[in-house]
Amino acid sequence: MDAQKKMNVAVLASGRGSNLQALLDAEKRGELPCAHIALVISDNPEAKALQRAQAAGVEAVFVDPTPFKKRRAEYDGEILKVLRSHHIEFLVLAGFMRILSDVLLNAYPNKIINIHPALLPAFPGLHGQRQALEYGAKVSGCTVHFVDAGVDTGPIILQAVVPVMDDDTEDTLSARILQYEHRTFPKALDLISRGLVRVEGRRVFIEEDPEQK
Ligand code: GAR
Numbered sequence: 001m002d003a004q005k006k007m008n009v010a011v012l013a014s015g016r017g018s019n020l021q022a023l024l025d026a027e028k029r030g031e032l033p034c035a036h037i038a039l040v041i042s043d044n045p046e047a048k049a050l051q052r053a054q055a056a057g058v059e060a061v062f063v064d065p066t067p068f069k070k071r072r073a074e075y076d077g078e079i080l081k082v083l084r085s086h087h088i089e090f091l092v093l094a095g096f097m098r099i100l101s102d103v104l105l106n107a108y109p110n111k112i113i114n115i116h117p118a119l120l121p122a123f124p125g126l127h128g129q130r131q132a133l134e135y136g137a138k139v140s141g142c143t144v145h146f147v148d149a150g151v152d153t154g155p156i157i158l159q160a161v162v163p164v165m166d167d168d169t170e171d172t173l174s175a176r177i178l179q180y181e182h183r184t185f186p187k188a189l190d191l192i193s194r195g196l197v198r199v200e201g202r203r204v205f206i207e208e209d210p211e212q213k
Helices: 016-028 048-055 072-085 102-107 128-135 170-193
Strands: 006-011 035-040 059-062 090-093 111-118 140-145 155-163 197-200 205-206
Touching: 006 102, 006 170, 016 035, 016 048, 016 170, 035 048, 035 072, 035 170, 035 197, 090 170, 111 170, 128 140, 128 170, 140 170, 155 170, 155 205, 170 197
Parallel strands: 006 035, 006 090, 035 059, 090 111
Antiparallel strands: 111 140, 140 155, 197 205
16 A cells, blocks of 8 residues: 555554554554554653654654643643644554543544553553453453443454463453453554454444455
8 A cells, every 4th residue: 555545643652652662663564554653652751662663764753742731722722733743644552541632532532542551441440461460350351442432331343352361460360351451452552554444333343354354
């Protein structure tokens, strides 16, 4: 496919950036033929995600939240300026630890996805893996979903189920779930960028891939 026709994607990340890396690697391997990761934005100047972006030759921008304490909409306005200047069409939240305001939600309706380390609607918010362990769940996993105004409440696109072992700690369970995150997130982005994902209310349907018929 012509590079011009690809969906221009920005990844927002606050920390380690292993999911960003999985997306960058998938693109490099040719597994995201209709998407291009053009920009990485972080709210944390120390985020390893910024270094990963630079190493991959992708523009990395730190947008400083400190002048906008408790003024989320204004901060999102700053992010929006950067997104617009890079002609970004789609947003991926990869460990971006902020709740988005209407400024971004209205600018990108049904065009923002997030990954969460639990089987939503169970265990939303922070420390999804720890919540699953403490609750005594026998399975957990990860969820890729569209972002709406709630915390981890938007329509679910893909989920992967991961067993919880008797001897799991938060770290071992997180590491097992993370392996599935790294496969599920690029797959969701690929399906969306190829126009194979349809949203009807809360339900998301994956169309048959005409190339696989
Ligand atoms: C991932 O496990 C992601 O699912 C989680 O943060 C981690 C980021 O890791 N996100 C959330 O908990 C969102 N509620 P990464 O920076 O290595 O991709």
